[in-house]
Amino acid sequence: MLRHLVRGLGLGSRVLRSTPVIRRAGFHRASVYCNDVGGGEMLEFPGARTRWTESLQMFNKDSYEPLPVYRVMDPNGNVINPEHDPKIPDAKLIKMYEGMVTLNVMDKILYESQRQGRISFYMTSFGEEGTHFGSAAALDDKDLVYGQYRESGVLIWRDFGIVEMINQCYGNSLDAGKGRQMPVHYGSKEKSFVTISSPLTTQLPQAVGSAYAFKRAKKNLVVMCYFGEGAASEGDAHAAFNFAATLEAPVIFFCRNNGYAISTPTKDQYRGDGIGARGPAYGIATIRCDGNDTLAVYNATKRAREYCLKENKPVLVEAMTYRLGHHSTSDDSTAYRSIDEVKTWEEKAHPLVRFRKFITSKGLWTDEREEQFRDEIKKEVLRVFQEGERIKKPPIDVMFTDVYKEMPLHIQEQRDQLREHLSEFGQHYPLEQFQ
Amino acid sequence: MFRRTVAALGAQWPRRMETRRTAAHFTFTPNQTQPPVQGNSEKLNMYQSITSALDIALSKDPTAVIFGEDVAFGGVFRCTVGLQEKYGSDRVFNTPLCEQGIAGFAIGVAVSGSTAIAEMQFADYIFPAFDQIVNEAAKFRYRTGNQFDVGSLTIRTPCGAVGHGALYHSQMTEGYFAHCPGLKLVIPRGPTQAKGLLLSCIRDPNPCIFFEPKILYRLSQEEVPVDDFSIPLSQAEVVRPGKDITIVSWGTQVHVANEVCDLAEKEGIECELIDLQTILPWDKKTVAESVKRTGRLIVTHEASLTAGFGAEIAASIQEECFLYLESPVKRVTGYDTPFPHVFEPFYLPTKWKLLDAVRKSLKY
DSSP states (O other): OHHHHHHHHHHHHHHHHTSOOOOOTTOOTTSOOOOEETTEEEEEETTEEEEOOSSOOOOOGGGSOOOOOBOSBOTTSOBSSGGGOOOOOHHHHHHHHHHHHHHHHHHHHHHHHHHTTSSSOOOOOTTOHHHHHHHHTTSOTTSEEEOOSSOHHHHHHTTOOHHHHHHHHHTOTTOTTTTOSOTTOOOBTTTTEEOOOSSTTTHHHHHHHHHHHHHHHTOOOOEEEEEETTGGGSHHHHHHHHHHHHTTOOEEEEEEEOSEETTEEGGGTOSSSTTTTHHHHTTOEEEEEETTOHHHHHHHHHHHHHHHHHHOOOEEEEEEOOOOSOSSTTOOGGGTSOHHHHHHHHHHHOHHHHHHHHHHHTTSOOHHHHHHHHHHHHHHHHHHHHHHHHSOBOOGGGGTTTSSSSOOHHHHHHHHHHHHHHHHHGGGTTGGGBO | OHHHHHHHHTTTHHHHHHHTGGGSSSOOOOOOSOOSSOSOEEEEEHHHHHHHHHHHHHHHOTTOEEEETTTTTTOTTSTTTTHHHHHOTTTEEEOOSOHHHHHHHHHHHHHTTOOEEEEOSOGGGOGGGHHIIIIIITTHHHHTTTSSOOTTEEEEEEESOOSSOGGGSSOOOHHHHHTOTTOEEEOOSSHHHHHHHHHHHHHSSSOEEEEEETTHHHHOEEEEESSOOOOOTTOOEEEEOOSSEEEEEOTTHHHHHHHHHHHHHHTTOOEEEEEOOEEETOOHHHHHHHHHHHOOEEEEEEEESTTSHHHHHHHHHHHHSTTTOSSOOEEEEEOSSOOOSTTHHHHSOOHHHHHHHHHHHHHO
């Protein structure tokens, strides 16, 4: 009942909004004025444009329909409405799927290698491969990407290469980040992928700033910004949504809602209709899609990108998915969720499986090809992994560079102190691992 | 809510202060050293010289944008008056009221290579942006292996005692940021330095925080070069030479110290006064050279004592000048309390407290 009332109200105000409002000369902007149209009264408080009511109502989550989840494929990889088939060229579909498998294989090997103590840390993307490849494939490769940390697939799509990723995880001398950050904190100027940092959500208002600068420079590019539903609770998310809307920045906020922030289920994270419902409250066009349906993610991102460029305004995309893996190698997720729950999701909604069914039905993929490709990738990852392990870490002086563009005197002094110290006490340090 | 009321009042404060000039805790001394550049000059107060710097920055760099709370109409301290009319609302604009958003947005603008000049309405309200500044801006170049940087970012913020600002319109917050490698922190003592140092900050390839002592906005007035000029960062200035004791300070407190130099002179003590200007990375060389000649050092700042930047200077100088020191390095600072309203005259490191310290150092 209430729901109907509110929807009726929404329609009413839209009608009223299109009706010219009489403004009297000299009428103060901050004053409330009205114009009787169809029995309703149009108000303009400076803070909101709405109408009076004599019915005392409270509005909550149930006052509105929850945002529906856009999908293209059913669980068997069949396109439900042919009009929504994005008709991605075959070669591109194969590249998307091969990328997903590459990420999946790499995740398995690097996860295990962390368990063996060969790298210090790792985070897998199990179950979220569809969000990475569906979205990345719908972007221009020059669109600037800001990520959280579970978006490695975007880099794979952009041909960043597993060599660079593995070098980063080792922090060896070939790592573009010079071995300074923890594993999985990838970044590439060349691939327009802003280097990941650990503090959650800081990248959101930054993405807005970059998008604003893009708009001024008329670059005809958008900024893509990924984050999880947990990160959306940080103050920076609020800042970013509001800044993007008011300053009209062509940024896509892409939320991976995978049900958990480490151990925290979404019921402890928020009580509204997910992250998507917040979009309209900020005046941001919003799409909620099935994150396990790669084609739905692709369509949503493509539409969002077109809207951003045409309107110079932000879009929020909430991709509903499920984190199949542990949060990280420092986490055992069986401590807070059942193995059955994970199995259920793995069986009913794995994005890789669904996409594979889709391309198989199109005759683009076979079981033999699957086996062969997995085998090739596995060998390649292991080879690169072993090579990466043998490469020395960067020179120790690299610890002191890039704090500032130039090296200030006091940092030069500290570098020299360490050099001098090592010349006497070097045997107590792992010098042999460094160049 | 209260804060917004107070902020809106900000524009009025300096006007009131002008009528209460005699009540200020210091006397402004116009620039007496060599002007940093030749050519025409004009009489400007500090807010006007800041506008002049911003005007030059916008006119010479088409990517430069200015934003923050209430900057569009000219700012609560008038620093951005006329800039939106001159350069357009896409270059000088208001943001929503959210400091972490302002800092994060500014970082993003800088990441894309454009020049970002952000304003925090009061240094007291920079703390919501602490994470963005310390974890992000300061570490951007380092953690990306120099692939990305935010060198074209400058944050301007009014700071310091203003007579009646109490807890949240008086703070000097440089000490919090001095512990953060990657940032540059700059504080001018008057209109000339404000223009030259601000232009240096805007053009420096590192993220800078530019603290503007708000009591100087209108109270200070002097001849400022009209042209574009810059004053180098990380360089202290000896504003008054002397042989008996070195006093190091920055911002408004330089003027307090300058009065103490006059008072001490009458007692036959010649103080050497150094305006540090850049807090990070600071000019240890100039301070150490001075202390090696005078043998004594007092550091004085408005911020509270414990772990204030004075501690860094004191520790470094005793290490550098141990054999030259004839008395312990003294610090004359605010107390380790929040900044109080009615007790401000007692809280501040006044010229009398500083004179007391000078005498004690000489007698040691």
